Amino acid sequence: MEEKRVKYFSLYGQAIFITNIWYKFYKNCSLICLHENEYTAYESALEICLCEKIPFTYLKSSGSRNIVFKTQNGSIEIDPNRIWTDKGIENLLISDKNANDVIALLKEIRKTIIGFILDNSINSIISVHNNYNKNFNILAYYHNPVYSYVAENIHINKNISSGNFYYVTMRQDFETLKELNYNVVLQKPYNAFFDDGSLSIYCSINNIRYINVESNFNDYNIQKQMISKAIELTS
Numbered sequence: 001m002e003e004k005r006v007k008y009f010s011l012y013g014q015a016i017f018i019t020n021i022w023y024k025f026y027k028n029c030s031l032i033c034l035h036e037n038e039y040t041a042y043e044s045a046l047e048i049c050l051c052e053k054i055p056f057t058y059l060k061s062s063g064s065r066n067i068v069f070k071t072q073n074g075s076i077e078i079d080p081n082r083i084w085t086d087k088g089i090e091n092l093l094i095s096d097k098n099a100n101d102v103i104a105l106l107k108e109i110r111k112t113i114i115g116f117i118l119d120n121s122i123n124s125i126i127s128v129h130n131n132y133n134k135n136f137n138i139l140a141y142y143h144n145p146v147y148s149y150v151a152e153n154i155h156i157n158k159n160i161s162s163g164n165f166y167y168v169t170m171r172q173d174f175e176t177l178k179e180l181n182y183n184v185v186l187q188k189p190y191n192a193f194f195d196d197g198s199l200s201i202y203c204s205i206n207n208i209r210y211i212n213v214e215s216n217f218n219d220y221n222i223q224k225q226m227i228s229k230a231i232e233l234t235s
C-alpha cells in the first residue's frame with residue numbers, strides 16, 4: 001500500500017513542499033533527497049522507491065540547490081543539508097532582521113522531515129546526492145581541509161570515477177563497501193567541533209545508520225546500483 005504525504009510551508013512568498021512516499025510494508029530504510037536541482041539523485045531514488053517500495057522523502061522549493069527567501073532586505077539562502085542541528089542553523093549566520101522567522105521555519109521543516117523519514121521501524125537513512133562542483137569528489141577528503149578533517153577512513157578504487165562514492169557513519173558499512181571495492185568515506189564519530197548541521201551529523205548524534213550515495217550528474221546506472229546496494233546493506 002502506497003501513500004503520498006505532502007507538507008507545505010511558505011515564508012516571504014517562497015513555497016516549500018516536503019513530500020513523503022510511504023509504504024505500509026517497507027524495509028527498514030528510508031531514502032531522502034534534499035537538494036532539489038540534483039535531478040539524477042532524485043530520479044534514481046524515485047525509480048527505486050516505486051519499484052522496490054522503499055519510503056522516499058524529498059524537498060521542492062524554488063528549483064535551485066538551496067532554499068532562497070527574498071525579504072525586503074535582500075535574500076537569504078539556506079542549504080537544506082545544514083539545518084539538522086541547532087548549531088548548524090546558528091552557523092548559517094542569518095543576519096537579516098527576519099532571521100527569527102526563517103530559523104523558526106527551518107526548525108519546523110527539520111521536524112517534519114524527521115517525522116517522515118524515521119516513521120515506525122525505520123532506522124537507516126540513505127541520502128542521495130549529485131556533485132554540483134567539479135572540485136567536490138572523494139579526493140576532497142584527502143586534499144581539501146574543509147572536508148578532510150571529518151574523515152576517519154577513506155577507501156578509493158581508482159577504476160571508479162572519484163565523483164561516485166559513499167559517505168557513511170558506521171564502520172561496518174565502511175568495511176563492507178571497502179571489501180566490495182567501492183569508493184567510500186567513513187565519517188569520524190560525532191564531535192561538536194565538526195558539527196556543520198548536516199544530516200550525517202544528526203544521524204551520528206542519534207545513532208542512526210546513515211549512508212550517503214554521492215554520484216556524478218547523469219551517472220544514472222551507477223547511482224541506482226549504489227542505492228540498491230545501500231538498501232541491501234541495511235535490510
Ligand SMILES: [Zn+2]
Nearest residue numbers: 035038129130
Ligand atoms: Zn546534494
